[in-house]
Amino acid sequence: MKKLSAEQQALLEQLKQVAQGLGETLAPFCEVVVHDLLHPKQAILAIHNNLSGRQVGDPATELGIARIADPEFPQVIANYANQFTDGRQAKSTSIGIKDSSGRYVAALCMNVDLTLFRGLQNALNQFGSVGSAAGVNESLDPAGAEAIRRRIDQFAARLATTPRSLKAQERRALMRELKESGCMEVRRAMEIVAQHLGVSRASVYSYAK
Known part of the structure; x- marks a missing residue:
């Protein structure tokens, strides 16, 4: 050297x-x-x-x-x-x-x-929203990857955190919400979720069980 x-x-x-x-x-x-x-x-x-x-x-x-x-x-x-x-x-x-x-x-x-700041921005937007039904009636098109990412961001924002900082039990709750909303019907949905959370697809499958 x-x-x-x-x-x-x-x-x-x-x-x-x-x-x-x-x-x-x-x-x-x-x-x-x-x-x-x-x-x-x-x-x-x-x-x-x-x-x-x-x-x-x-x-x-x-x-x-x-x-x-x-x-x-x-x-x-x-x-x-x-x-x-x-x-x-x-x-x-x-x-x-x-x-x-x-x-x-x-x-x-x-x-x-920059994804950390996008999560922070979502958290601030959630904090600044008014009305008891804020965010509840929003309709997201579950036909594409971006719809899944937006819903994940919103879920994390409600917890004042970022998608990659979600704990295991929070990820399980997220998967239930994604399934109920129809987002998991999207092609390659598991892969999209895994990439946005920064985890493996195997982990996403375990959270979905």
Whole structure:
């Protein structure tokens, strides 16, 4: 492994402290990752609020490789569209860190899971609704995947949580509600539910029993 200079080592150590502070401040909505761009095959030095499933020692991303190859690569790329491996939409910001020679040493990356904010928005909408029948008479077309996702979001909102944070007993109640509403008649309904909850199809089948 390439030996770091004292300056480069200090930059990485300080960046790890910055990442820890950001991670604690932005938890649980934002993943914060420190990349060592001098060792791209084992680039990830630290990861906080792990939303992507990556681990310390994992390799650099395509963006990291691009920075390594080009010292003129933009130092800050903010709020660009990204996607986790399971399809969740994300908003990302990447900040490159250079040493005194102008070489990229590291990168600080932040990835926001937008599905968490969609769940939070639904919870706020539920909280702000008025009338005893708010939400009860809404008619959702059970013919498509989006109808299932909307109903799951609404169920989670009533519990002031997100679909991926539902507990086992809440998931069982959700499955009963989906079945009663006719949503489970949709083609590939089990797969749609599993993806939106972030669980396996086998788990969904067990909750449906």
